[in-house]
Amino acid sequence: MSPVEIFALAVFIFTYALIISERIHRTVAAMVGASLVLLTNVVPWEKVPIYLDLDTILLLAGMMIIVNTTRLSGLFEYIAIKTAKLAKGEPIRVLILFSVVTGLVSAFLDNVTTVLLLTPMLIYISRLMEVNPLPFLLSEIFASNMGGTATLIGDPPNIMIGSAVGLSFNDFLFNMGPIALLDLIFMVLIVYFAYRETLKVSPEKKERILRTLGNLDERAAIRDLALFRKSVVTIVIVVLFFFVHDRLGIEPAVVALFGASLILFWSRENPEGILEKVEWTTLFFFGGLFLIVGSLVETGFIGQIAQWITSHVHTEGEAMLVIAWFSALASAVIDNIPFTATMIPIIKAMEASLNTYPLWWALSLGACLGGNGTAIGASANVVVIGIAAREDIRITFMDFLKMGILVMVLTVGVGVGILWLRYVWWWR
Amino acid sequence: MGLYSSFIGRKFKHIAEKKYEDIIKHYKEFLLTEEERKVPEIRSILMPLDRYVKDVPMELYETISAYEAGVLLVYILDSQVFELVRQTLSLEASEEFRRREEVMGEELLNNLAKKLESCGLRVQRRIFFGNKSDDVIKLAENYNMLAISKNYGAEITKTSPLSPLVLKILQHLEIPVIIY
Numbered sequence: 250m251s252p253v254e255i256f257a258l259a260v261f262i263f264t265y266a267l268i269i270s271e272r273i274h275r276t277v278a279a280m281v282g283a284s285l286v287l288l289t290n291v292v293p294w295e296k297v298p299i300y301l302d303l304d305t306i307l308l309l310a311g312m313m314i315i316v317n318t319t320r321l322s323g324l325f326e327y328i329a330i331k332t333a334k335l336a337k338g339e340p341i342r343v344l345i346l347f348s349v350v351t352g353l354v355s356a357f358l359d360n361v362t363t364v365l366l367l368t369p370m371l372i373y374i375s376r377l378m379e380v381n382p383l384p385f386l387l388s389e390i391f392a393s394n395m396g397g398t399a400t401l402i403g404d405p406p407n408i409m410i411g412s413a414v415g416l417s418f419n420d421f422l423f424n425m426g427p428i429a430l431l432d433l434i435f436m437v438l439i440v441y442f443a444y445r446e447t448l449k450v451s452p453e454k455k456e457r458i459l460r461t462l463g464n465l466d467e468r469a470a471i472r473d474l475a476l477f478r479k480s481v482v483t484i485v486i487v488v489l490f491f492f493v494h495d496r497l498g499i500e501p502a503v504v505a506l507f508g509a510s511l512i513l514f515w516s517r518e519n520p521e522g523i524l525e526k527v528e529w530t531t532l533f534f535f536g537g538l539f540l541i542v543g544s545l546v547e548t549g550f551i552g553q554i555a556q557w558i559t560s561h562v563h564t565e566g567e568a569m570l571v572i573a574w575f576s577a578l579a580s581a582v583i584d585n586i587p588f589t590a591t592m593i594p595i596i597k598a599m600e601a602s603l604n605t606y607p608l609w610w611a612l613s614l615g616a617c618l619g620g621n622g623t624a625i626g627a628s629a630n631v632v633v634i635g636i637a638a639r640e641d642i643r644i645t646f647m648d649f650l651k652m653g654i655l656v657m658v659l660t661v662g663v664g665v666g667i668l669w670l671r672y673v674w675w676w677r
Numbered sequence: 678m679g680l681y682s683s684f685i686g687r688k689f690k691h692i693a694e695k696k697y698e699d700i701i702k703h704y705k706e707f708l709l710t711e712e713e714r715k716v717p718e719i720r721s722i723l724m725p726l727d728r729y730v731k732d733v734p735m736e737l738y739e740t741i742s743a744y745e746a747g748v749l750l751v752y753i754l755d756s757q758v759f760e761l762v763r764q765t766l767s768l769e770a771s772e773e774f775r776r777r778e779e780v781m782g783e784e785l786l787n788n789l790a791k792k793l794e795s796c797g798l799r800v801q802r803r804i805f806f807g808n809k810s811d812d813v814i815k816l817a818e819n820y821n822m823l824a825i826s827k828n829y830g831a832e833i834t835k836t837s838p839l840s841p842l843v844l845k846i847l848q849h850l851e852i853p854v855i856i857y
Binding site for chain 2: 271272274275323326330361362365366369370373465466469470472530624625628631632634635636638645646
């Protein structure tokens with residue numbers, strides 16, 4: 250290994266160690282790493298636009314603007330209350346409805362925002378029913394990670410993969426959508442059978458719950474009715490555009506930016522306030538990571554790794570299995586964003602000797618669903634556990650691990666099985 | 678705090694703390710608190726009266742008639758005042774004071790009882806000498822709700838819109854209270 254390679258690898262490991270430890274903000278860690286590889290010219294300045302994946306960054310920024318403007322209308326709280334009322338104080342209905350709604354919302358919005366908006370309502374309703382909130386919170390986390398798997402815009406790894414390979418919204422929906430749906434059904438069944446004894450309320454209690462829920466008015470959650478309507482229309486337009494963006498020859502990032510400009514123009518909301526709420530820390534985190542991984546590509550280290558893998562893995566089927574399970578296990582313990590950022594150039598470098606198309610789905614599957622494995626596997630997990638802790642509900646590492654590992658193994662297994670049938674067995 | 682909890686706490690702070698505070702603030706505007714969610718079961722209501730209680734608003738009858746509860750109307754004559762009259766004036770004067778107070782009390786009790794009974798409530802009446810605050814606090818231990826006038830125990834003024842005796846009683850009670 251050359252000294253430059255060793256330096257780039259050291260920066261990479263140092264940055265990842267800082268990100269994993271959470272001792273300093275992950276954005277700061279990524280920025281420090283990126284500035285080191287730029288200062289030492291490991292990544293030449295003229296190559297920054299190549300490594301900085303603007304498609305991903307602009308898609309995220311556009312969606313953040315849409316979500317932050319929509320949030321002002323109270324739309325998400327409205328959905329949460331409506332879901333709670335539809336569940337009619339029946340624990341099993343709460344479990345199913347909140348899992349489905351979380352999965353659906355997560356498929357189109359980021360998982361953290363989804364769980365931030367739904368968890369307070371879920372805790373409220375489980376307290377109202379006087380039942381153990383754990384099954385509801387766990388199923389919400391799992392559903393959020395599964396919903397994110399289903400679409401191009403659901404989870405950052407999918408955005409990164411889509412942007413790097415040029416996969417469309419429909420590609421993701423047709424390949425990952427059925428897997429996410431099947432996994433969601435399995436997950437609800439697992440959680441139900443594991444906690445069925447605690448998912449019961451007496452008829453008297455149910456009457457009281459219904460009375461309290463009846464007093465909840467979802468319209469009270471709407472802060473601005475005009476903005477509420479405009480937000481719904483904008484989201485519908487954006488989703489429709491995502492369905493046809495590949496046929497129109499438009500990049501997903503352009504769709505998100507169009508949606509963002511439309512809602513800002515139409516709602517007349519103060520753009521300064523909205524842009525302040527854009528998660529710049531996340532965008533800079535992505536930027537930093539892209540440059541750090543770019544330094545490994547630039548030095549040829551990624552190419553060597555890919556070569557080593559292809560010399561040991563001979564078929565697409567084998568590669569798919571390795572990538573899916575390795576990604577799942579790695580994502581269960583480290584953040585799936587830096588992991589995916591590293592894996593993308595590795596898989597790209599394997600293009601010379603393998604058909605990598607099925608491998609992207611294996612990466613998406615493992616990176617998104619692997620997060621369900623442990624309490625620290627995905628941001629949504631940490632957010633729900635953090636909110637629960639503030640509400641005096643303790644979810645221990647083991648509480649999570651017992652269900653998380655089971656759900657992860659089963660859902661990744663189902664996903665790998667479907668991908669195998671589609672891309673290995675069918676193509677044979 | 679364990680390693681796991683502090684890690685989750687740190688990561689939560691980095692990812693979502695500020696956003697969460699905004700969201701929870703909005704939820705609090707329309708979700709009832711745990712205390713507000715509990716509908717108290719009201720089976721018995723205590724309603725203390727004295728010479729200062731003149732009017733009982735119609736809204737009070739309407740409100741307490743919503744509960745299927747028994748009401749105890751209790752008129753308390755201040756034993757200390759009675760004693761003071763006896764010591765400073767004469768026994769006859771104190772007896773005259775007692776007679777007038779009892780007449781006033783009986784009249785008020787009968788009037789209120791009739792109105793409450795017409796609302797479908799079961800009413801009991803009591804009149805006795807005692808301490809206006811301590812006896813109410815003691816009696817209230819066996820009741821689910823207290824309905825008390827702002828004037829109970831003293832005249833109210835613009836600067837003091839609630840009788841000090843009512844304030845003292847409220848500080849000692851844990852049951853729901855209607856102040857009229």
